[in-house]
Amino acid sequence: MMATVMNAIFLQASMESIGVPTRVMTAFRMAEVAEPYIRRRAVRHLEKGRVVIFGAGTGNPFFTTDTAAALRAAEINAEVVLKATNVDGVYDKDPRKNPDATLLEHVSYREVAIQRLSVMDITAITLCQENCIPVVVFNLNQSGNITKALSGQRIGTLIDNEGCDHFKIPKAQEVRKS
Known part of the structure; x- marks a missing residue:
């Protein structure tokens, strides 16, 4: 700490x-x-x-620092959580172990949880989801990224309720029909 x-x-x-x-x-x-x-x-x-x-x-x-960030964001009614990290965003696999890992530009909280994408702990993701606070994950080491993130430019990965269904996760009503 x-x-x-x-x-x-x-x-x-x-x-x-x-x-x-x-x-x-x-x-x-x-x-x-x-x-x-x-x-x-x-x-x-x-x-x-x-x-x-x-x-x-x-x-x-x-409680992790990610959970602390999500908690503080909810408490002050933040518009977004910016998660600066040492990779370009959220990947479908660990890019350090898998050279074929794909950067995901947009995923849902649900996709992060179900696919166990290692971006934030589940408590932090759930807090953001329950409070409708999007998360932007970006590379801190790339020059200009903090400025881009603060000015709302599209960088890294956006995590929100919508996502892009990269993983073809069935919706709740589709699961009930099966």
């Missing part, structure tokens, strides 16, 4: 160096470097036009 705080502080310094006002909020008290996470305070910072960077997960054991 400390690494997430260090990354948050680094991101804050980078953003503030280009004039973007930010606040870092953490699940643990670290008064010297960040504010404690309080939902109403986070929302107020956003209302004032500040970027809020969350660190230190949820402050509870057994």
